[in-house]
Amino acid sequence: MDDFNGIGISRHLDWPRVSHLLRIGLFGALLALAGNLILGWGVEDGLLAGLARMLPTYTGASDGGLLAAALLGLFGTAIQALSYFGTYQLMAERVPQLLHRYRAGIFGFMIFGACGFRVPACALVFLAKHGIAEELLQQCATYFMLPAFVLFWVFFLLLTVTQIQAFAKGMTPYPRRCWVFCPLVGMAATVLANVFGNQPWANAISCAWVSVGNIWMFAGLLATMGPAGPPARLG
Structure with a gap:
């Protein structure tokens, strides 16, 4: 049992x-990206502010599109979260003291990102589209989305800051620059998409920022990994 950590990895x-x-x-991030692009493709109402400004963007999707956005986000978020255990394993040998924090971030990301925020957000847009005041x-x-949204960001920041700390301090097999x-x-x-103004594709990318961030992470770590791991660490 000495060869395994506290959760059997x-x-x-x-x-x-x-x-x-x-x-x-990476596959899960692409699924979530597809859902975000469906949901966010549209033009905001520049004369309004807050939720009212964004609703025209989201309500442009069909009912089927909203269902697809919800399901793609649900499964994509869950897949991404569980796949973070690949990054978790990179830290298992050198920084066991960070693993509890990172694991908490993973579970918080999955719970509050999928069922806590993503699906209710699509449900809210569906109600807005059908005339709810x-x-x-x-x-x-x-009342119902903001608490989950706040908790999602707490756990997501815990997850990402822990990862940055481990990589930047050379506590993984990857070079520190990774x-x-x-x-x-x-x-x-x-x-950068905001530079192009109130364009449908720019709004869609802005809606997809978490999935874009995960695509960057998974693709980047894969690209710098050789057949037997990443290149040797440089200092």
């Missing part, structure tokens, strides 16, 4: 398994 890296998990995570929608969002392959860096790139 081997302390010795199995590179094929890590690679497999990262590939599955804006004031009631605002109350619903505040800390850039974290979701926050990929998410920051989506801000």
Whole structure:
């Protein structure tokens, strides 16, 4: 049992398994991206503010599109979260003290990202599309979605900051510079879409910033991984 950590994952890296998990995570991120693009493709009402400004973007989707966005987000988020255990294994040998924090981030990401926020958000858009009063929608969002949204970001930041810490300090087999392959860096790139103004495709990318961040992470770690692991660490 000395070869396994507290939840039964081997302390010795199995590179094929890590690679497999990262590939599955990339697939899950692409699923979530597709759902976000369906949901976010549209033009905002520039004369309004807050939720009222964004609703025209989301309500442009058909009922079937909203269902697809909800399901793609649900399964995509769950797949991404479970695939984070590939990154988890990279830390298992050198930083066991960070594993509890990282694992909590994974479960929080899955619970509050999928069923806690993503599906209710699509349900709220569905109700808005079918004539529910804006004031009631605002109350619903505040009472039922905001708590899950806040908790999602707490756990997601816990997850990503822990990952950055482990990579930047050379506590994984990857070079230290590979800390850039974290979701926050990929998410920051989506801000560039705002430069193009109130365009349907730019709004869709802005809606997909978490999935874009995960695509950046999973793809980046895969691209820098050789047949037997990543290149040697540089200092």
